Amino acid sequence: MEMFHIQEKSDAILARQRGRELAKTIGFSLVDQTVIAYTVSELALKLIAIAAKGHMTIRPVSLFKGDQASGIEVRLFDHFKGPSRIHLQWTEKMTDSFELSYDQARGTMIAFHKWVHAPLRVHIPICAAGEE
Template sequence: MSTFNEELCVPIKSDSDIVEARQKGRALAIQLGFSGSDPTVIAAAISEVARNIVNHATRGEIVLSGIHESSRLGIQVLARDEGPGIADIEQAMQYGYSSGKGMGVGLPGAKWLMDEFDIKSQVGKGTSVTMRKWVR
């Protein structure tokens, strides 16, 4: 698998950056050939992971890129922060579990929206979420 185009990096510092990240994600998705409800679904997933950064880590970034593997095209969304990290990822991925802010929908919801979802976190170091969706 390789990435192409330039990577699009959106710093996430406040709630208005969430809007920017998802708009850029939608534009890239359309450019990559996603159609129907997919650009909106991708934008919604970006919105959730970006909100996670604002709520828990205060600052981080979303890196968007086009990817291709054998003959298929896709989009990769990488959300990373240097926040407090998540001690219990299994718990954080439970639908409805919230550590305070929010509804506990964000991370599990984003996983449902995308084709691939991977989360890595180290307490005290930060969290990174990698999501991919392929053009159908």
């Protein structure tokens, strides 16, 4: 896991570059590498524009313990002690999973995951043969 203290645009550029490098190492396509780099960059720039201070972590993740990394996790921590000032509807289309939480002591935490092959999502119940 790598941690980036985001205070200036140069910090955002470094996080973006590292996110792209990690995505390439894991095996993401060029398009997905670009999406990950863009999302990391936008989150970091929003942190600079809105928060007094904050940090971001980027790490490889796997679906199952012991498996080779098949995804990337990015977490952004906005240390602002009020309600979240970051609006991120645009990220839902670019990520496979997305989480936004707020803790009065820690501030806002945003996490997203992107998988090399997105996990199967079933929106209808699966029935056994003969059931409806």
